[in-house]
Amino acid sequence: MTDRDWQQWMIAAGTRARAAARILARTPAEARRAGLRAAAAAIRDRADAILAANAADIARAEAAGLSGAMLDRLRLDPARLEGVAAGVEAVAGLDDPVGSVIDRRERPNGLDLTRVRVPVGVLGIIFESRPNVTADAGALAVMSGNAAILRGGSEAVETNRALYAALVAGLVDAGLPADAVQLVETTDRAAVGAMLAAAGLIDLIIPRGGKSLVARVQAEARVPVLAHLDGLNHTYLHAAADPAKAEALAINAKLRRTGVCGATETLLIDRAFPEPGRVLAALVDAGCEIRGDAEVQALDPRVVAVEDADWDTEYLDAVLSVGFVDGLDQAIAHVERHGSHHTDAIVTEDTAAAERFLAEVDSAIVMWNASTQFADGGEFGLGAEIGIATGRLHARGPVALEGLTTYKWQVRGTGQTRP
C-alpha cells in the first residue's frame, strides 16, 4: 500500500473509531465493566488459539535470531495469559472517571457551571513486542470511555491478532461496539506514519516502547502525544540522611529491578553525608558496578572511572553513576541538568531540605525518603497504568484512567442573555 492508501485506510478506521467513541462516551460504567469481564472470559476461552498463535510468533522470532530478553518479552504461557485476563478484569473493577465532577460554581447571574470529566475520544496506541499491551491498553481505553486504534510490534503479529479477536468478541458479546478497539493488522511501518498524521481522527497518540519508537513518534506526530521518555532518575543522599535508610534506599532504588523506568541511574552523595563508603560497598557487594571520579574511586577500589556521557545515560542495568555534590543547590542543579524529569528522590532527615527538593526539582515525581522504584501507577493506587508521562501537559507521572479523560463545561441556565 502507498502512503496515500494508508491515509485512506486511516480516514476509514478513524471514522469508525469516532462513531464507536461517541457510543462509548455515553455507555454507563456497568456496561463498560461487563464488556471487559466478557473480554477476559473470551481470552480464557480462547487460550489454546492464543498460545498457538504465540508459538508461531516465537518460532518466527527464533528463526530470525531474536535474543533471550526480547524473546522472553514476546512469550506467553498459560500463567502469563491468565495474568492478561486477570489484568482486564482488574481494569473492569477500577473507579469510573467518566462523568465525575471536577468543580461546580454558580455565577451571580444564576448560571450553574459544572466541569465534568469526559473521555478524550480516540486513542492511538503504538507499542512494541509485549503482546499483553493489546489487552491492557484496549481495556484501559474502553474503561475510560475511549475508542482505541492499536498498532503492535511486528514480532507479535499473530499473538496480537488472536488476543485482539478474543477481546473484541467479548466486548461485542456484551453489547459494546465492535469498533471500540481496532487493531492495525499489518507490519508495514507506513501505517504508523498514517496514525501519526491523523489530526482530527486520533485525539491522542500513546507510544509504549523503547527510545527509538518514542523519538520517532515525537518527531513525526501531528497529533498530541502522551510520551514516556527515559527515566534518568537520581537519588540524592543529603548531609542529614540517615545512613541505614540511605543504604537501603540506594540498593532498592538501583537494584530491585534494573530494567524498569523507575530505577535510579545516578546516586548523588553530599560531601557532608557521613558514610559514603558504607553505601558504595553495599552496592558493589550486591553486584552493582559503580562509576565515579577519583574522589569516589578513593572510597572503594572496585569503582570504575566515570565518563562525561555516563551522567546522561539510562543504564537499565546493574550500573550506577556516583558523584559528590556540595549541598542541596548543587544536587538540584545536577538533577535539572542531567535528569529526564521522571522521578528523583532525596534522602534526608532534614524536613526543610526535603521540602525544598520537593518544591524545586522539576520532575513528574519527586520523592523524599522513598525508593524511586515506587514510580508506578499500581503503587500510587491508580490501578493499571498506560504509561508514565514525562511531558509537562495534560498528565504527568503515572497515567491511568483519569489521564485518559478530559473535561467539558456544562452551563445550566434559565434563559440568561449576556448584557
Next chain:
Amino acid sequence: MTDRDWQQWMIAAGTRARAAARILARTPAEARRAGLRAAAAAIRDRADAILAANAADIARAEAAGLSGAMLDRLRLDPARLEGVAAGVEAVAGLDDPVGSVIDRRERPNGLDLTRVRVPVGVLGIIFESRPNVTADAGALAVMSGNAAILRGGSEAVETNRALYAALVAGLVDAGLPADAVQLVETTDRAAVGAMLAAAGLIDLIIPRGGKSLVARVQAEARVPVLAHLDGLNHTYLHAAADPAKAEALAINAKLRRTGVCGATETLLIDRAFPEPGRVLAALVDAGCEIRGDAEVQALDPRVVAVEDADWDTEYLDAVLSVGFVDGLDQAIAHVERHGSHHTDAIVTEDTAAAERFLAEVDSAIVMWNASTQFADGGEFGLGAEIGIATGRLHARGPVALEGLTTYKWQVRGTGQTRP
C-alpha cells in the same frame, strides 16, 4: 538572519527563559502580585511614550492602507491604555493556582502522595495586531509562575516594544527576573518558525489570532499547542423551548456582538417548536441576515437561500444559517458534523432533553437555556483568559491561570523500599 541564526537565537532566549521560569516557579504569590502591580504603574508612568509609539504604528498602518477595523484594533488612546494597566492589576488580584493541592492520598505502606499544581514552564505566545496582548499575556504568564516569550504582530511593533519595556521595568523594579517575559522584537516570520520548532525550550505555544495564524501554528509546531480554532456555535430551539426565551436567546446569542468567538452562527429549529416565524422575524427586524432553505424561506420572505458551505461558515457578522431538524438526535448529529466543538446550546423546558444534549454534544462548552455569548473566562468567573481552547487535551474552553499550570507528584516517605 538565516533559519540557523534564528535557531541559535531561540536556544539563547529559551535558556534565559528557563532560568527565569525556575525562579518564578518558586517566587511567592505576593512577589508575583507586586511585580504585576509595579508593571501596571510603569505602564501608567510611560503612557506618553507608549501612545507616541502607537501613533507611529498607526501612521505606518495608514500609509500601508490598513482598513478601519484592523486600524481600530491597533489603536491605543489614554482610556484604552488605562484599561491595559487596570487589566494587569486585575490579574495580580486573581487566586494563585501555584502550589494548590489537587489531591492527596496515603498508601497502605505509609507513603504520602500529593498532586500539587506547578507552572507549565516556558510559554510561547504568538499574537496579532492587538497590542494589549503584550501586557495581558505577559501578566497571565507571570501570575501563573511561567516565563513567556512573546511574539506580536508586525503592525504593532513599536507599541509592543514600548508596552513591553514598561512591563519588564515594573517586574524588575519589584525584584522579578528580567527574562520572565521576553519580546521577540522582529517582524521576521522566521522567528515564529524557530519558536514552533523549540521543543524542550518552549513547553507550550499559545497562538492568539486569526485562522491563518492558528492553522500555521498547528501545522508546524513541534511543541504542544493550546489552540483556539473557530467558534462555529449552534443554538438549538427544542420542541419544548419556551418561545419568549427562544427569541431572546437567539437574538442575544447571534447579535450581542457578532465578532466574538462565542457568537452563534447556526440556529437549529425543531419542526415541533411552536413559533419559528416569531423568532425569525425578530432576528430579521434586529438587522440579521437569515440564510435558509425553502422551508425556512416560506416563513419569512426576507430569508436568503442557504448554500452547503454556510453550515460550515463562521460568519462573525450579522448573518445566521437557520435549519429545521426533527428532534434531538438530528440536532446533535448536525452539531457534531458541522460544529467546531467550541460552544453549543439547547433551549428547552424539557430537563431530560437538556441533559441528553449536555451529555452527548462533544463541545468544550455545552449550554442549556443560556446565550452562547457567555463563552468567556470572565463570565465563567475565572478572571482574565488567555484564550478559549477548542482542542481536547490539558485544558478545554476558557483558559485562565489554572490552564497555564500542570502538576507534579510529591511522595513523602520514611525510608520505604519497594518489595
